[in-house]
Amino acid sequence: MGFVTDPTAQPSNWVAFRALPEQIGFFSGLLRLFHNPQWNELLYINTCAEHLFESYSEFSEQEIGNRLLVALRSGEIVATGEADYLMFRIRVLEFDAGQSQGEVVFVSRPFAVSLSGVRQ
Numbered sequence: 001m002g003f004v005t006d007p008t009a010q011p012s013n014w015v016a017f018r019a020l021p022e023q024i025g026f027f028s029g030l031l032r033l034f035h036n037p038q039w040n041e042l043l044y045i046n047t048c049a050e051h052l053f054e055s056y057s058e059f060s061e062q063e064i065g066n067r068l069l070v071a072l073r074s075g076e077i078v079a080t081g082e083a084d085y086l087m088f089r090i091r092v093l094e095f096d097a098g099q100s101q102g103e104v105v106f107v108s109r110p111f112a113v114s115l116s117g118v119r120q
Contacts, residue, residue, distance in 0.1 A: 001068055003083030007110040011087055017068065017077070018042050041067065049090050052106045064088060065111040072113065085110035 002011020018038065032039065045067055048060035068086055071077045079086075090106040 001077070001086055001088040003079050003081070003086055003113070004110065005082050005084045007085050010107070013080075014089060017045075017071070017088070049106075052090060053092070061108055065108060069111060069113070079113065083113050086113055087111070 001017055002014045004011050024032070045064055048057075048063045051057045051060040052064075065086070065088065068077065068088060072079065072086065087110050088108045089104050091102045091104050093100055093102045
């Protein structure tokens with residue numbers, strides 16, 4: 001995701017949302033088997049992203065945008081500098097012979113950062 005002040009601009013800095021940890025300890029992994037609401041939400045967001053990858057869906061775009069705005073309101077995401085709009089993009093990563101390549105397949109419309117009217 002990225003932040004902009006002008007709705008016609010593209011973010012210059014994109015940041016991953018809920019990047020996966022490189023390693024999970026045994027007890028943390030065991031706990032996650034039984035209770036992990038953040039992972040469940042991330043799976044839902046991933047499903048919405050897959051729908052956008054296959055074909056555009058306003059519902060899927062809105063769902064991801066709303067969940068990012070809720071994370072912003074809760075403090076999980078912190079906007080750097082002035083930010084009037086939030087945008088997200090979907091990248092497809094391919095790994096070949098130890099090399100990774102990414103291609104952007106979708107860029108969202110800007111979502112107003114105004115925290116009123118955000119669904120939870």
